[in-house]
Amino acid sequence: MSGVEGSTLTDVAFWVVSILAIGAAVMVVTLRDIFRAALFLALSLLAVAGMFVLLRAEFIAVVQVLVYVGAISILIVFAIVLVRDIPGGGRENHLYIPAATIAALVAAMAIFVAFKTDFTDLDRLEADNDLVAYAMTETYNLGDGSEVVLPETTRGGTEEGVFSNTTGTIGGLFIRDFVLPFEAVSVLLLAAMIASLALLRQRGQAS
Amino acid sequence: MTLENVLLVSAILFGIGLYGALAKRNAIMVLMSIEIMFNAVNVAAIAFSRFTVPAGLTETPLTVTQEAVQRAVTGQMLSVFVISAAAAEVALGLALVIVVYRRRHSVEITDMTLMKG
Structure with missing residues (x-):
């Protein structure tokens, strides 16, 4: 990934993945057959995992495939098979017009805020500043190597940027800065697991 | 992009x-x-993590310390926790759906009127 060619390739990949994710999500909420809707949900989640790869979050992409595509989709398919309620399918209730209005308003508001806010953009900051300054930095260099001129130490071979070693950084953060949320999430998952088992235990069944 | x-x-x-x-x-x-909504939030969090500059990094020259790198991936940390919460939520939610189906033979939300006064 270097220069203009790499960035246009990334753009094309981004739009393909975005259209796939949005199209599959639309199929999920419009299809009548709930089983097919679950399969399209898996496709949408997979497309979002591809988007994570493009956003330099490889670890999250792997977690997405493992947890969402691998576990949650299968769980939903299992639930649909257990609760075979085809006539109920994917029907809307009688309030679907207000629901569509509210959803459209919320999305429009989010889009408006996204385009009107002046974010301090990493790429723009890099483009505005003198790139010679990078040659002086020794430890890391800001940028992912696709859009900026890299200093001598990092030009060939390995990409040394902010996002060059996210998995290691995330692992370090889990056991240092985020250790309390990490433990809280483990307790949450344990509680959810025990609660699911307790709910689904048949009454009067021998334990 | x-x-x-x-x-x-x-x-x-x-x-x-x-x-x-x-x-x-x-x-x-x-x-x-x-x-799908959880996923949209994750995409936004990771996009902010990728594109915006962490606080204290806007001065030039843009030397990046280990601390700044850690601050830059905070959005990805958030999405890890969101994914965990979503996994717990869906497991519990589907358990509740199956319990309701066993008792009332329906998974329609409009039929769940047990707590109606």
């Missing part, structure tokens, strides 16, 4: 999920729509 474009996709996904969560009758469909 700019921040605005990624946020546009995220907002559209969130809107689709919100419509499904509000308009669908089937409880499993509602859960699936909520998953």
